[in-house]
Amino acid sequence: MQIAKDTVVQFKYIITDLDGVELENNRDDEAVAYLHGHSNMMPGVSAALEGKAVGDRFSVELEPAQTYGEIQPDAEQRIPMKHLQDAQGTKKWKAGMTAVVNTDNGQREVTVVKVGKFMVTVNLNHPMAGKTLNFDLEVVDVRQATSEEIEHGHAHGAGGHHH
Ligand SMILES: [Zn+2]
Incomplete structure (x- = not known):
């Protein structure tokens, strides 16, 4: 199954800066889960994952506006x-x-x-705001969202909302 609107995606990530310094990863943690196409994932990451499938692993360089935003003065x-x-x-x-x-x-x-x-x-600026970042992304699960998830606008279960 390919990642498209109303699928629930789970992925692993490694974020590095343009010097190759690793800033954050979830290698040893639970994969991140989100409901695709509902604006609850950073736009750059969401766009990069569109059309991908389980097992796909790739790198993408993203501008601040597509991830954690530009640095705001007076924050x-x-x-x-x-x-x-x-x-x-x-x-x-x-x-x-x-x-x-x-x-x-x-x-x-x-x-x-x-x-x-x-x-x-x-x-209040996110520590990674204002940086162009490299995202190494690996898709570990893609499934059809339930009608309840679509109604709530977020993923349930592993890596998602528990309520
Ligand atoms: Zn919910």
Whole structure:
């Protein structure tokens, strides 16, 4: 089955910058699952996967506008430290660390700029914003979405929404 609108796709990825430095991957984690054609995947990745099938593995170079966006100026904000979530499990915040915050638009990855006693200044730009990136993508599963998934606009089950 080929990736098309209303299919649920699972894929593995390795993101590298243009110097070949690896920035992120899900090699040892669960594959990412998403409902294709419903604008809930980065547009560049979604377009690259269109028409691909299980077992396809390829690389594609994507501009910031197609992935994490351009760097926005004035994106610094002071927030209560307790609102920061830490993927690495450390309790001590330092400038340069990345954190996750919950916003009205879902979870967002931010970079810590300055740490106070109770408040932290964060930069809301995604750590990979403004970078042209290379995506190594491998399709591990493609299936027809259920009518419930299409109605919800997202994938259920492994790698998708659980609710
Ligand atoms: Zn749902």
